[in-house]
Amino acid sequence: GAGVSQSPSNKVTEKGKDVELRCDPISGHTALYWYRQSLGQGLEFLIYFQGNSAPDKSGLPSDRFSAERTGGSVSTLTIQRTQQEDSAVYLCASSPYEGGAKNIQYFGAGTRLSVL
Amino acid sequence: GESVGLHLPTLSVQEGDNSIINCAYSNSASDYFIWYKQESGKGPQFIIDIRSNMDKRQGQRVTVLLNKTVKHLSLQIAATQPGDSAVYFCAEITLLTGGGNKLTFGTGTQLKVEL
Numbered sequence: 001g002a003g004v005s006q007s008p009s010n011k012v013t014e015k016g017k018d019v020e021l022r023c024d025p026i027s028g029h030t031a032l033y034w035y036r037q038s039l040g041q042g043l044e045f046l047i048y049f050q051g052n053s054a055p056d057k058s059g060l061p062s063d064r065f066s067a068e069r070t071g072g073s074v075s076t077l078t079i080q081r082t083q084q085e086d087s088a089v090y091l092c093a094s095s096p097y098e099g100g101a102k103n104i105q106y107f108g109a110g111t112r113l114s115v116l
Numbered sequence: 117g118e119s120v121g122l123h124l125p126t127l128s129v130q131e132g133d134n135s136i137i138n139c140a141y142s143n144s145a146s147d148y149f150i151w152y153k154q155e156s157g158k159g160p161q162f163i164i165d166i167r168s169n170m171d172k173r174q175g176q177r178v179t180v181l182l183n184k185t186v187k188h189l190s191l192q193i194a195a196t197q198p199g200d201s202a203v204y205f206c207a208e209i210t211l212l213t214g215g216g217n218k219l220t221f222g223t224g225t226q227l228k229v230e231l
Binding site for chain 2: 004035042050093095106107
């Protein structure tokens with residue numbers, strides 16, 4: 001079946017603008033995660049969704065970052081007033097919530113964000 | 117703070133040889149580890165996992181070894197092929213509020229397969 005889909009694949013924006021990144025998880029996966037991959041920082045956790053709720057937002061770096069999930073499926077990560085240090089690849093992953101496979105997260109190809 | 121890291125940033129091997137990628141972790145309470153492979157322009161891809169109550173697990177051409185005494189993981193790839201060229205990450209799982217699993221990744225090892 002289809003994997004995790006992210007859009008856009010690339011986004012170039014100007015400093016101070018808002019951006020929205022989209023993630024469409026694997027059908028039936030109730031857990032959804034956002035990570036950021038930047039040079040020098042590796043892959044870092046941002047936020048976790050179970051269904052439409054986000055019980056863990058501990059990785060969001062500032063209040064400029066927010067995310068939502070609707071219908072237990074598609075999620076959007078919004079970055080307001082983008083800064084150059086926000087430039088990175090934003091990765092989304094999904095997994096089943098229960099069962100033996102719950103520990104395995106399946107990743108999308110990511111959105112490469114460049115803030116000029 | 118807790119961290120998961122890799123000994124070697126780049127590993128070059130000849131096609132057909134075996135590859136060994138190493139990883140050190142610092143959180144002795146970790147009970148679950150995963151190896152991911154990331155090719156250029158793609159997201160990380162699951163390779164193999166291992167629980168802390170095991171010291172070895174085998175997959176197709178891959179074996180993961182866990183040494184809890186020295187907090188060390190290794191990924192062995194048999195008969196390395198050009199398609200194995202990628203960055204390899206080890207990651208440990210920690211529980212999140214609400215029952216999710218947070219992956220804490222190491223910095224990665226670039227594997228280059230030479231023909």
